[in-house]
Amino acid sequence: MKKCLIVDDSRIIRRVASKIFHELGFEPEEAENGKKALDASRIRMPDVAVVDWDMPVMDGLKFLEGLRKLPGGENAIVIFCTAENEVPKIQEALDAGANEYIMKPFDSEIVRSKLTILGAID
C-alpha cells in the first residue's frame, strides 16, 4: 500500500485528510510539524506528502527542503495544502519543489483530481 504522510498542526485537518487518503487507497500517517514528518520520512519514505505551510517547530518549506535531501526524497510527491492562496506564495512553494498545491478549504474531489493529475492514482 502506498504511504501518504499528512503534515499539519491541526488535528482536525489531519483527521479529515487521513480519511480522504484512506478512501483513495493510501496508508495515511500523521505528523504535527515538519520535524516529526522528516523523522517519519527517514524511517519510511512516503509516496505522497501533504504539507501545511505554517507550523510550529518546522514549517512546510523547511520540511520540503529536508525531504528532498533524504535518500529517495526527490521522488516523493509533495502537495502543499494551506490557507495561503496568494499567487506569489503559491509560486514560492512551486519554486521550492512542491509538485502540486491545494488551497484550503478542500474536499475529497479536489484531492482525488490532484492525485490523478500527478499519476498517483488512476
Next chain:
Amino acid sequence: MHPDDFEFVARLLKDRSGLVLTRDKGYLVENRLMPLVRQRRMKGINDVIAGLRAGEASLTDSVVDAMMAKDTAFFRDWKPFEHFRTVVLPNLIAQRGTKKTFRVLCAGVSTGQEAYSLAIIMREYGRALAGWKAEIVGVDISAASIATAQLALYSQFDVQRGLPIRLLLKHFKKRDESWSLNGDIQGMVGFMRWNLMDDLFPLGRFDVILCRNVLVYNDLQTKFNVLQKLARVAADDGVLYVGRNEPLTGVSSSFKVVNPDLGVYTVTRAEKATTRSLADAT
C-alpha cells in the same frame, strides 16, 4: 408533490430536454425548484406547476434549466484529455494541414470547464498549432450555465477540481477570492444556448465532439436520436468522447468504440469503412 403533478412535470422535462425522471425523484424536483420559487417570489411548488400548466414560456425554460445536473470540472477524468492531447491533436495537425483549421464541439458544456480545458491544451501545445484556426464551440440547454461559461470567472473550489496548479497560475488571474481566465484562452471558445434535441446542422461540422455525462440522464430513444444527430455533424474521420460510465454499445450504431475506458468513439460510415479515424493512435 401530487402524483399527477409529478407526471406532468416529468413529461414536460422529457419532451423539452430528454431528461428522464423516475417516480422516486419527486424530492429532486422539489429540491431543484425551490430556488426558483424563492427567486420568483412564489408561494410554493404549486405555483410553479400552475405556471407550467398555463404554458408560461420563460417559467418553462427556467424549470428545465433548474432541473439539469450541471456537475463538471476542468480536465474531468484527466485521461480523455491526455488522449486528446497525445493522439487526436497530432492527428488533426497531420490530417488538416492543408486548410489548417478544425472545429470542436462540447455538447452539454455546462459552465464551460470542459471547453476551456481543451483550449488550454491547444494553447500549451505551442508552435505546431501556430497559424491554425481552431474553433471550440460549447453548447448547453441551460442559459444560466452558458452565462457562467461566458463570464469565465471561477471559484477557488472550481479551479482546484482538475486544474493543475501551474496551469492555474499561468492562465488565470486572481480576483478577490475568484479566478478569472485570461482573455487569450477565453477568445478560443464560443458559447451558445442550444438544445441537443433540436437540429444541429446550423452549428456546422465538427472534427471532434465531446458529449460527456450528458446522455446518462436520458432514455435509450433520446440517446439514439442525439447520437444520430451528432454523427451527422461529425467529420467522416471524426471523434466522439462520452463520459467514462456511459458505454454506447447497443445504444447506437452511428459510432464505433475506439477506447471504451476513455469513452472514445469514432463515426461509422458504411460507405467509407476504410477511413482512418482521428482517434487512431499512429
